[in-house]
Amino acid sequence: MAAPRLYISRLLPDPVMAAARQQYQLLNEPRDAAPAHDTLAAGLCEADAAICTLTDRIDASMLAAATRLTILANYAVGYNNIDLAAASARGIVVTNTPDVLTDSTADLTWALLLAVARRVAEGDAYVRSGDWSGWAPTQMLGTDVSGKTLGIIGMGRIGQAVAQRATGFNMRVCYTSRTPRSPDWLPSQWEVRSLPDLLKEADFVSLHVPLTPDTHHLIGARQLALMKPTAFLINTSRGPVVEESALVDALLQRRLAGAGLDVFEQEPLFHPSLRELRQVVLLPHLGSATLATRVRMGMICLENIAAICAGRAAPNQVNQIEARQGLSGSTL
Structure with a gap:
């Protein structure tokens, strides 16, 4: 069975990237710089799951085109960068990374x-x-x-x-x-x-x-x-x-x-x-900027994605949608 297709919008700490490469089929090699709007939209369109950051503005039109996408794991506590209502309407789970930071x-x-x-x-x-x-x-x-x-x-x-x-x-x-x-x-x-x-x-x-x-x-x-x-x-x-x-x-x-x-x-x-x-x-937005915290944030994103892939509820889901089948079997 093919591994789920994962898009990551920004380069994350090495331990997170290593785990992501081991568990998923990476669609891209992310960079430190924020992706252009079109690059982000294209990545979401191809992905079964995505890790996005607070600088990624994900609107209704982007989500409407992302027909494969099942989960947006936001690499932050806040999620005002995502149109939550649009994600919910499309059946896309949105998660965050509380507590750890x-x-x-x-x-x-x-x-x-x-x-x-x-x-x-x-x-x-x-x-x-x-x-x-x-x-x-x-x-x-x-x-x-x-x-x-x-x-x-x-x-x-x-x-x-x-x-x-x-x-x-x-x-x-x-x-x-x-x-x-x-x-x-x-x-x-x-x-x-x-x-x-x-x-x-x-x-x-x-x-x-x-x-x-x-x-x-x-x-x-x-x-x-x-x-x-x-x-x-x-x-x-x-x-x-x-x-x-x-x-x-x-x-x-x-x-x-x-x-x-x-x-x-x-x-x-x-x-x-x-x-x-x-x-x-x-300061340049350093609130969570310790190595241990940023690694744990990434691992939480991967844990949320793994839960959805296995057909389980995501531990840190922030939107309410009807239950849907996980990323398994012939859907990939």
Whole structure:
């Protein structure tokens, strides 16, 4: 029996690629660069299964032409890059990679938070410039983190992991969440707030929501105006959750102390003024970028595909469709 035909849109870590080659008939040798629209569409048309990434925009017309395709394994937690309704209508299973990247993203959130508070990137650039003449009492004074208030918008897995790390800094945690959380679910010392109240109270605001129509520009000019001028905004969720031009205006007018951004509204493009703002730390979407995490993400994709191939339910399915026969027998 022929192995299922697998299309992979981007080059994945070596252990994942090795497993994919062993288990499936690869339709392509993926590259680091994102595929062109036509290349992606052609790959999906030929595939029984596909691994796609958050940069791959997969719309209804693409899915309509992909008549062989049974599963789209998205190499991410979020799946706003896929027309989920269209996939469901075509009977195509869509899966994601939850849980595995929780700690790596939470760690990076804290790396950004500490970097903007203590001016780490700015200090590094200063030393490398050769202009540093030695220690001084008033040199590059930053902001304390310990004892401050951390506001978390979105108290899912990653939001909770970020909050747990705040314990070591003796921080007060307040949060807002779309899903009501009972006292049994979260530590009682974490205080639930409305979004406006959280923005007014927090010294650091960290975003951990998926990108949906409701969260697009969740943080805009009106919300930023509620924040303290001494506060910092951290975004490791999705770029369009923040209205980037409004954030730049707030930073330029000193109505916000700084920001740590791992994601941008129109990646890989970003507002040109961000480049010049020393109180901002910019990262190239590194939230899950550890070797162990990225390997595990790929293996989860392959596990989901294997389940569908065997006629079983995919462990991480995110859409609802009628049960369908797995990729077996004469269908290949």
